[in-house]
Amino acid sequence: MASQHQVRQYLAYWFQLGKPVICNGGKDTLLPRSVIQGDRYSPEFDTCWEKIQAIDAGDCYLEGTITTIAELLSPAWEITACCRCTMPVPMPNVGMPPPTCPCVDLPDWPNTEVPMPRSPVNSQILLQQIRDRLRQTSLPFNQNGNQNSQTNVDLPDVVDDIVG
Numbered sequence: 781m782a783s784q785h786q787v788r789q790y791l792a793y794w795f796q797l798g799k800p801v802i803c804n805g806g807k808d809t810l811l812p813r814s815v816i817q818g819d820r821y822s823p824e825f826d827t828c829w830e831k832i833q834a835i836d837a838g839d840c841y842l843e844g845t846i847t848t849i850a851e852l853l854s855p856a857w858e859i860t861a862c863c864r865c866t867m868p869v870p871m872p873n874v875g876m877p878p879p880t881c882p883c884v885d886l887p888d889w890p891n892t893e894v895p896m897p898r899s900p901v902n903s904q905i906l907l908q909q910i911r912d913r914l915r916q917t918s919l920p921f922n923q924n925g926n927q928n929s930q931t932n933v934d935l936p937d938v939v940d941d942i943v944g
């Protein structure tokens with residue numbers, strides 16, 4: 781069973797390659813022009829995600845797949861990496877995998893010369909991770925009562941100010 785987070789990421793990755801979501805019995809397609817804005821999903825992407833849930837997630841699926849968004853959120857399905865291109869793809873927990881990856885009709889894919897689709901990078905979390913790593917490296921100095929530890933102690937406080 782894929783989490784909401786995984787399904788959003790799955791759609792975000794394929795949107796970045798220009799794959800739309802088909803909905804309303806094939807009548808409509810959804811494809812936000814921008815997917816990522818800074819360290820989060822774009823408002824356009826969020827609107828699209830809300831629409832999918834408002835319409836009926838059981839009637840929305842990524843072009844090139846047979847798996848609806850509602851099915852992905854059910855225990856019968858997982859999201860795994862395509863063996864050809866490593867993009868996230870639907871995979872049933874039981875039975876045969878779908879015969880093709882949505883990438884099959886992308887002529888220039890996989891393409892190692894262009895950046896892979898990505899998730900938003902949260903610089904706040906990155907900074908916190910750096911701060912925590914600095915804390916850990918400075919810890920032994922403090923425990924030993926080393927007087928030269930002053931600079932090591934100051935550093936995380938400075939990072940604290942940046943992180944807020």
Ligand SMILES: [Zn+2]
Nearest residue numbers: 862865881883
């Ligand atoms: Zn693929």
